[in-house]
Amino acid sequence: AVTGADEPAVAAALRGLVDASWLTVIRGAERNRFAMVEIIRTFAAARRHDAGETGPARRRHAQYFAGLAARATGSFGGPDAGRATARLEAAVDDLRTTLEWAAETGEIDLGLELSASLARWWLSTGRLSIGRGWLTRFLGLAEENRGGGEPAVGRSQRLGRVLSWAATLANENGDYAEGVRLARQAMSIFEPLDPGEDLAFAATALGSAQRYLGDRAGARRSFQTALDLRTAVGDRVKLAMATNNLALTEIDDGNLGRARELLEQNLIIKRQLGEPRSIAIGLVNLADVLVRDGRWQAAHTSLAEAAELAVGHPQIMGLILCSQGNLEARQRNWKQAAELYTDAVAAAGVGGHTHDVIEAMIGLGRACRELGQADEAARHLRTAEAMAHEIANPRLLAQATAALAETAGGAAGPLPGNLTVRQAEVLRLLADGLSNKEIAARLYLSPGTVERHLATIYRKLRLGGRVEAARYAVEHGLAQDPDREML
Secondary structure (H helix, E strand, C coil): CCCCCCCHHHHHHHHHHHHHHEEEECCCCCCCEEECCHHHHHHHHHHHCCCCCHHHHHHHHHHHHHHHHHHHHHHCCCCCHHHHHHHHHHHHHHHHHHHHHHHHHHHHHHHHHHHHHHHHHHHCCCHHHHHHHHHHHHHHHHHHHHCCCCCCCHHHHHHHHHHHHHHHHHHCCCCHHHHHHHHHHHHHHCCCCCCCCCCCCCCCHHHHHHHHHHHHHHHHHHHHHHHHHHHHHHHHHHHHHHHHHHHHHHHHHCCCCHHHHHHHHHHHHHHHHHHHHHHHHHHHHHHHHHHCCHHHHHHHHHHHHHHHHHCCCHHHHHHHHHHHHHHHHHHHCHHHHHHHHHHHHHHHHHHHHHHHHHHHHHHHHHHHCCCCHHHHHHHHHHHHHHHHHHCHHHHHHHHHHHHHCCCCCCCCCCCHHHHHHHHHHHHHHHHHHCCHHHHHHCCCCCCHHHHHHHHHHHHHHCCHHHHHHHHHHHHHHCCHHHHHHHC
């Protein structure tokens, strides 16, 4: 560390290196950073490698950035959360290098610790796939290196925390069954130890998965467990989170008065703590209750404040835009609602939050129906129905199916060739002339997933390729005949 007495000498040395073009300056909003010129960096790395000196330097590099991530994580629950996020964003290349080094060299404990530290940042900035990949990788490495015995207590705790975060990211990504599995595994690690925040976090991850899967009683039990544990610990940040989750179960059960009471109490605590992202989530949840209760002006005020606080957080912006769409829909302002839902689908898609995409898409389908755009409405609702089926979310599946049944031309019936809803939608878009990449973008899938769906369709229907598939879609009412469309 640089002491106060050393700072002038260090500053002078850095200026000299910049003047000599050994270092470049990366200017930031709060502080500048320095980077070695790439050609010099490459030359120095090669010389160190030839001299066999890479190990100690890489270890110091890894330890430094693991410490930076840990310090940033400690700031996420308070007013310095924005600065913490900015520090991690500035260090994204070094953090990736550190994770790769830890995985390649078998530094499993460092990798577990670092990936757990980065998980909330991955979640809040929409890096769900990246985060899940690293968490899964280090969990796999830890399992491979157990050597047939149980891990030590220190590693067990790290494993439990990584499992809890992996469950949380799985839930946000719509992989609820995996969320349940990972959360239960984390709880089995923490339950024999002293109960505390680790067990509360695992119970929260389990409750979220149960709620999405429609197990309201199980979710309430899990959230209550987390609330009891956090009440005993006395951490106000975590207590606010637990209260918020319990309020969501009240919304699910239709107890709007009790939900509003809990959320308003919760917002008082969150405002005192001063973390913008957390306040924004509280305001969105409160607005949801206010919209359902017909208190439209109050809901508008809550969402406007939330939007000011959520800049740079794609997940929260997606929630806000969807809630604003709900507010406009309740007031039958269908054009404004459709625009907001469209923006919400895009924001949630960027973040990889599948259930938020589905919720906004159902709203968009209903708005299109009210605007007289029946075909467009049916397309959005079929996509939402297929996505809800894939992630096994019964609440959203029921909503999508009901909305589709209400839409002209959207009444559900048996699909030709025993196709699934998703396969029929892929086939319909293929017949409309879309490429695999365009189909993937339209349905929020990867191109590889589209290719697998098409392979299954060809095999199931005994088709020879895209031309035969397009013809089949037209003949069986899954797509518009192009010749008829021109009449």
